[in-house]
Amino acid sequence: MKKILLACSLGLCTSLAQAQSVDFNSTPQFDVPEIGSGVGLLDQQKERAIGEKVYREVHKQLPVTQNPWIEDRLTLVFSHILSQTQLSQPVGLLLINDAQINAFAVPGGLFALNAGLINSARNMDEVAGVMAHEIAHVSQRHYSRSQEAFKGQGLLSLAGILVGAIVASQADGDVGAAVMMGSQAALMDKQLTYSRNQEREADRIGMQYMYRAGFNPQSMADFFEVMHRATSRVSFLPDFWLTHPLTTERMSEARLRANQLPVVKTSLVDQDFEILRWYSRVLSGQATELQLNSMVAQKNYAAELALVSLHIQQGDFSAAQKLLDEAHKQNATHALFIILQTDVLLGQNKISDALNAVRSSAIVMPENRALNYKYAEALIRNKDYAQAQIILQRFLQLNPRDVSGWRLMLQMANADRDATFRSINVLRYRAEVEYWTGNEENAIKSLLQAERIAKDSKSLSATIKQRVDQMQKERMLKI
Known part of the structure; x- marks a missing residue:
């Protein structure tokens, strides 16, 4: 069955049914408005709690790609754009393993991109245009303003509808249709109608964000055309998409706005983006x-690294190493090359060689999460648990929602059989993995079990209880 493509109410694919008049002859404006809290708007703390709730729900219901190198590469671009706003640190930037071109944002700063978007883009500037559009939705507090427009429908309900729509887009056609025929579909349709001007606002302000961050604003208009061609090839679309198409007016407005801005050159050959795109294509099948x-x-260096990744997935470490030897002749210092080389050596159980492959780069670049997580993995395999824990805790203190970090902590706790409180730590770290991947009930059960085992240690028991209380409180938010 063909998949149903769904347009999210505040996602990039939501579009305009009619165009407002825009003065394209005026001087470009860079005084981007930042909509702060106002009468009737949710406070930022509540928005963040909702963002974290949806973060967990997305992990539970959608195929989120857990890959520190891709996450870090996208986050680097995302952070450049975010720095042009007054927004605080976001809840997270997620990559969804979905071939459709789409992206979405929710209150509190949760942003997500589909793998199909990365795979279809021709350069990083086009991806930056999508990010800027979604960042503009959050900076202008479109969800909060939507809540004001729809009395009786909470912001959390709107966020829940967004998740439901995205989940439906993953489903078989009949299942997706059934989801969208429910009451959520009716509200989604109303929300789409309301958000037409918000989409235009996100286009306009997002383009200013990306330009100020150094990206080519023409790329936003370019990618609208990519989206238009992609949707025109689909034989079946839901009714609400057909009533809100990606109009030529919207594409024209984007192009005219971009033409007003000074020229920003886009590299015709961006090897790092080619590496990202082909690596993403392998991970997303x-x-x-x-x-x-x-x-x-x-x-082709990007293809060599991508094929190495595919061979690693297949467990063919000999073929992977042969390709790495060829890639080494072109560039042996690229972070992904080092990570893949370490993976191959770990797969061959050459622990000492794996440590040597990644250690120096990780130490020289302590801020590089992907390299340091791979270094921590090698340290765990080498039974150097103390050093691995120092590295992992450093990053988890910066981002306690980092599922990859918690999984490595769990791997370490399971491996360190001589550690004091080993069974307690296994349960605690497992709880964090479960919690941030949306299995809230199991997470609380794991922590309650850890609390019972730790009853003779008052300080540890109190720490665990505090975390249990926090999880139970946050769990009360319902989508």
């Missing part, structure tokens, strides 16, 4: 071995 072999024959 959108690249074939035949495709990659054809490119490898032409000494």
Whole structure:
């Protein structure tokens, strides 16, 4: 069955049914409005709690790609754009393993991109345009303003509808249709109608954000055209998409706005983006071995690394190493090369060699999460648990929602059989993994079990109880 493509109410794919008049002859404006809290708007703390709730729900219901290198690469671009706003640190930036071109944002600063968006973009500036659009939705507090427009429908309900719509888009056509025929579909349709001007506002302000961050504003208009071509090839679309198409007016407005701004050059050959795109295609199952072999024959470095990743998935470490030896001739210092080389050596149980492959780069770049997580993984395999824990805790203090970090902490606790409080720590770290991947009930059960085991240690028991209380309180938010 064909998948149903769904337009999220505040996602990039939500579009305009009619165009307002815009003065394209005026001087470009850079005094971007920041809509702060106002009468009737939710306070930022509540928005953040909602953002974290949806973060957990998205992990539970959607195939989130857990890959520190891709996450860090996208976050770097995202942070450049975010720095042009007055927004606080976001809840997170997630990559969804979905071939459709889409993105969405929710209150509190949760942003998500589909793998299909990365795979379809031609350069990082096009991805930056999507990010800027979604950041503008949050900076202008569109969800909070929507709540004011729809009395009786809470902001959390609107966020829940967003998650439901995205989940439906993952489903078989009949299942997706059934979801969208419910009461949520009716409210979603109303919300789409209301958000037309918000979409225009997100286009306009997002373009200013991306330009000020150094990205080419023409790329936002370019990617609108990519989206338009992609949707025109689909044989079946839901009614509410057809009533709110990606109009030529919206594409024209974006192009005219971009033409007002000074020229920003986009590199015709961006090897780092090519690496990102082909690596993402492998992880999302959108690249074939035949495709990659054809490119490898032409000494394409991005394809070489992507094919190495595919061989690692297949457990063919010998073939992966052979390709890495070839890639080494072009660039042996790229972070992904080092990570993949370490993976191959760990897969071959060459622990000492794996440590040597990643150690120096991780130490020289202590802020590089992907390299340091791979270093921590090698340290765990080498039974150097104390050093691994120092590295992992450093990043988890910065972002306690980091599922990859908690999984490594759990791996470490399971491996360190001589550790004091080992069974307690296994339960605590498992609880964090469960909690941030949306399994709230299991997380609380794990912590309650840890609390019972730790009853003879008053300080540890109190710490665990405090975390249990916090989880139970946050769990009360219902989507």
